[in-house]
Amino acid sequence: MDQVAQQMLLQLRDVHRPTLCLDCHVVAYAGIQMTGTATSRAKILQQRHQELLTVIMRFCTIPRSAQDLSILQRSLSSAMARCQNSNAHNSARFREKSTLAHYAFSMLTAPLDECLTRSDRLRRADRFSRTGEWPRSVDDLLPCSAQQSLMTLIFWVRHSPRQSRVDIGTAAQTVAFFRVVFRACRREFSEYMREEEVRRALTEMLCFLFDRSVEIFHRGSDVRTEATLYITSLGDLVHEVAMGSPTAVQPESPDSMQAIFLGSEDRVLGAFDAVWRCLDGDPLLRETKQRIGTILIKAYLAFGRAPPEYIDAMSGWSIIPEVYCYLSSAMCAIDVRLECSNPGCHKQARDCDVGKLQRCSSCKIFKYCTKACQAQHWSRPALPHKKHCRNIRNVLAVMPLEGVFSDDFLKTLVDYLVAEFGT
Numbered sequence: 343m344d345q346v347a348q349q350m351l352l353q354l355r356d357v358h359r360p361t362l363c364l365d366c367h368v369v370a371y372a373g374i375q376m377t378g379t380a381t382s383r384a385k386i387l388q389q390r391h392q393e394l395l396t397v398i399m400r401f402c403t404i405p406r407s408a409q410d411l412s413i414l415q416r417s418l419s420s421a422m423a424r425c426q427n428s429n430a431h432n433s434a435r436f437r438e439k440s441t442l443a444h445y446a447f448s449m450l451t452a453p454l455d456e457c458l459t460r461s462d463r464l465r466r467a468d469r470f471s472r473t474g475e476w477p478r479s480v481d482d483l484l485p486c487s488a489q490q491s492l493m494t495l496i497f498w499v500r501h502s503p504r505q506s507r508v509d510i511g512t513a514a515q516t517v518a519f520f521r522v523v524f525r526a527c528r529r530e531f532s533e534y535m536r537e538e539e540v541r542r543a544l545t546e547m548l549c550f551l552f553d554r555s556v557e558i559f560h561r562g563s564d565v566r567t568e569a570t571l572y573i574t575s576l577g578d579l580v581h582e583v584a585m586g587s588p589t590a591v592q593p594e595s596p597d598s599m600q601a602i603f604l605g606s607e608d609r610v611l612g613a614f615d616a617v618w619r620c621l622d623g624d625p626l627l628r629e630t631k632q633r634i635g636t637i638l639i640k641a642y643l644a645f646g647r648a649p650p651e652y653i654d655a656m657s658g659w660s661i662i663p664e665v666y667c668y669l670s671s672a673m674c675a676i677d678v679r680l681e682c683s684n685p686g687c688h689k690q691a692r693d694c695d696v697g698k699l700q701r702c703s704s705c706k707i708f709k710y711c712t713k714a715c716q717a718q719h720w721s722r723p724a725l726p727h728k729k730h731c732r733n734i735r736n737v738l739a740v741m742p743l744e745g746v747f748s749d750d751f752l753k754t755l756v757d758y759l760v761a762e763f764g765t
């Protein structure tokens with residue numbers, strides 16, 4: 343593995359003119375994936391090949407003009423032609439030369455993805471390693487400027503290839519990669535989420551991917567499993583990007599659904615609705631359908647429109663969607679927020695001395711940077727936490743957050759509401 347990694351570093355050092363042979367890279371990386379567990383591979387990469395990982399991040403986030411792209415394409419193509427192992431190449435694999443660059447992106451994200459998705463610190467909280475494992479800080483993830491990086495990532499993900507069965511898996515992986523980077527760098531990105539250009543690009547990317555996923559789904563039953571996984575990963579991405587919710591938790595937040603999709607509401611609802619409709623007939627698809635249904639309803643509510651009744655009826659939900667959505671999304675929105683819960687304090691785990699935000703010991707959902715912030719929030723004049731803490735605790739006692747998307751959640755919620763408030 344070390345050898346492969348060192349060679350990759352040499353071949354990628356010039357991110358505009360890499361000398362990496364994709365064909366051989368596929369084989370080499372497949373070989374690596376046979377060795378050890380994913381966790382042990384990620385550990386080796388994170389400890390011993392930090393420079394390589396940052397260079398790959400640079401490859402993925404550096405802005406490229408049309409000219410840069412064609413230079414990249416030519417470099418990849420000539421690296422393949424000049425390769426000493428060219429007789430062992432699988433000539434069919436990269437016949438479509440015009441998509442070489444996109445394949446390179448998808449493939450290079452694989453080791454990053456292994457490292458990032460296995461990092462609980464990054465997934466659950468915005469915390470970088472204190473023991474010097476990659477990513478050591480946000481600079482490792484964003485070697486280029488935040489806005490350019492975001493736009494570049496959107497470009498790549500939007501154009502990730504998804505023709506064959508394998509491609510769909512790769513496309514799902516690029517979506518997952520985008521999601522984890524977005525999460526870790528949310529603070530850096532959120533500043534730009536207010537900008538029209540970024541919002542439009544993001545909206546267009548999401549709608550485009552949703553449209554494509556429907557096409558893939560209809561292509562036939564042999565790709566159905568991959569298509570469903572792809573749709574699930576897209577749903578997770580929407581959830582991640584628009585973690586602001588239709589509730590009043592953060593109405594002014596630039597990453598709420600209203601803010602991001604402003605001006606494209608019909609387009610967004612159309613795209614989500616088409617996906618929701620295609621997931622029919624198969625009980626195995628039910629969970630995915632419910633997740634997409636939840637997003638769809640959230641979007642309707644965020645745009646100030648009443649969700650059509652058929653969504654509720656056809657998902658098999660026996661409860662007014664508003665109640666479900668408001669409660670679940672309020673809880674999730676608070677839980678996934680990366681900042682101190684004291685309004686106005688924007689500190690994150692990475693700013694705290696102890697390296698993490700401390701949760702309120704009673705409700706275990708609000709989190710604070712310091713005791714001082716907690717005390718301030720507890721008894722602030724407007725919406726003091728002391729008024730809600732116990733209620734939140736009671737609600738969470740019967741429906742833990744991880745159950746939010748499950749069928750049981752709805753049953754428990756109904757039971758709870760009936761017990762608490764009568765019928």
Ligand SMILES: [Zn+2]
Pocket residue numbers: 363364365366367422425426427428431
């Ligand atoms: Zn080769």
Ligand SMILES: [Zn+2]
Pocket residue numbers: 702703704705706707708727731732
């Ligand atoms: Zn509390």
Ligand SMILES: [Zn+2]
Pocket residue numbers: 682683684687688689710711712715
């Ligand atoms: Zn604070």
